[in-house]
Amino acid sequence: MFDVKILFKLIRQHLKDRFTIGNLILEYVEDTNQWVKKHLPHLGYHGPVPTYRIVNSDEVPWRMSNVAAITYDAKLEMLGKMIGNESVKRSLSECVEFIDKSGRRRDYFIPQKFKDVISKKIIDLNGEYFELPKSVAIKKFMDWGSSISFEFNGIFNIDSSGDAIDIFIDVSDTLVRTPDGEELNANKIKSKFSDETLFDYLNWDWPEFAESLFWTIFASSGLIDELSFYDQDVDYIRFYFRH
Numbered sequence: 001m002f003d004v005k006i007l008f009k010l011i012r013q014h015l016k017d018r019f020t021i022g023n024l025i026l027e028y029v030e031d032t033n034q035w036v037k038k039h040l041p042h043l044g045y046h047g048p049v050p051t052y053r054i055v056n057s058d059e060v061p062w063r064m065s066n067v068a069a070i071t072y073d074a075k076l077e078m079l080g081k082m083i084g085n086e087s088v089k090r091s092l093s094e095c096v097e098f099i100d101k102s103g104r105r106r107d108y109f110i111p112q113k114f115k116d117v118i119s120k121k122i123i124d125l126n127g128e129y130f131e132l133p134k135s136v137a138i139k140k141f142m143d144w145g146s147s148i149s150f151e152f153n154g155i156f157n158i159d160s161s162g163d164a165i166d167i168f169i170d171v172s173d174t175l176v177r178t179p180d181g182e183e184l185n186a187n188k189i190k191s192k193f194s195d196e197t198l199f200d201y202l203n204w205d206w207p208e209f210a211e212s213l214f215w216t217i218f219a220s221s222g223l224i225d226e227l228s229f230y231d232q233d234v235d236y237i238r239f240y241f242r243h
Contacts, residue, residue: 002085004045011050011095014079019052021070022227024060026052026098036097036105042087051097054109058101062228063108063160066235067098070227108160114223119154121217122169126151129177132202133209140191141198145179148186148202156242163235168242169214174199187243203241210239 017028028050029035035048054062072093080089100106129147132138156170174186176198189198202209218237224230230237 002043002083002088004040004043007043007083007088007095008050010079010083011076015050015052015071015075015096019075021062021067021074022060023056024054024062024067024226024228025056026067026071027055029053029099034099034103036099038094038097040091040094042091049095049097051099053103054098054100057109058111060228061108061110061114061223061226063165063230064098064106065160065162066228066231068093068096069234070231071096071098108158108229110158110223110229114221115155117221118217118223121221122152122154122214125213130213132176133206135206137201137205140193141189141201142176143179146176148174148176148198150174150241163231165230165235165237166240167214167218167237168240169210171241171243174241174243199241199243207238210241211237214239 012028015028019026029052032048035051037047038049039046040049054067076092076096080092083089097105100109127149129149131147132142132144134144138144150171151173153170153172156168158168159166176184176186176189178184186199186202187197190196191198191201215237218224224232224237
């Protein structure tokens with residue numbers, strides 16, 4: 001069994017006491033009493049592991065899954081190859097943990113300046129009409145040529161799990177304008193073949209529609225330019241309406 005004390009010392013030497021991921025700064029936590037406790041079954045160890053603190057979390061958005069994955073891929077994988085021990089290789093990605101500046105292990109953090117910019121641009125879309133997709137499925141609800149508008153309240157919530165980022169946009173009202181000018185509530189327009197509403201269809205079955213409304217807003221905010229929050233080669237974002 002590989003000596004974990006030696007392993008932890010090697011990890012600290014390899015990562016150094018301060019390193020960066022994109023614009024994010026991480027610093028080694030000297031006080032081992034503040035280290036995060038983990039169970040490393042392949043090493044027969046249960047206890048605190050080397051922990052790094054995100055020190056500029058007021059400025060840079062991050063997701064812990066990205067921080068951990070990039071740290072391993074860019075910095076720790078080579079250490080495992082150098083050590084050559086199979087138990088270490090299987091455990092190395094779990095041997096380092098991260099906390100925010102207050103000592104918590106949050107899933108993600110988005111500075112308020114990004115939220116404010118995004119919410120404002122979303123609310124700027126209020127009352128604007130967007131043409132509904134000319135898909136075969138839309139014909140189940142109404143004829144092509146109809147358009148839809150929203151009253152947005154900004155971001156309701158963001159859920160992050162692994163490589164998935166689910167963004168929920170708060171909607172207080174939704175109107176559909178038919179080709180003859182009639183206005184209808186999208187929650188009351190149902191499929192000709194089921195009780196599914198047009199609103200639910202757009203929300204869950206046609207993700208491209210919400211993406212067409214919000215992707216540019218998120219991209220221009222700078223949020224997804226940050227490697228510590230979004231990796232375009234791995235992550236994916238889904239947008240949902242929350243009524």
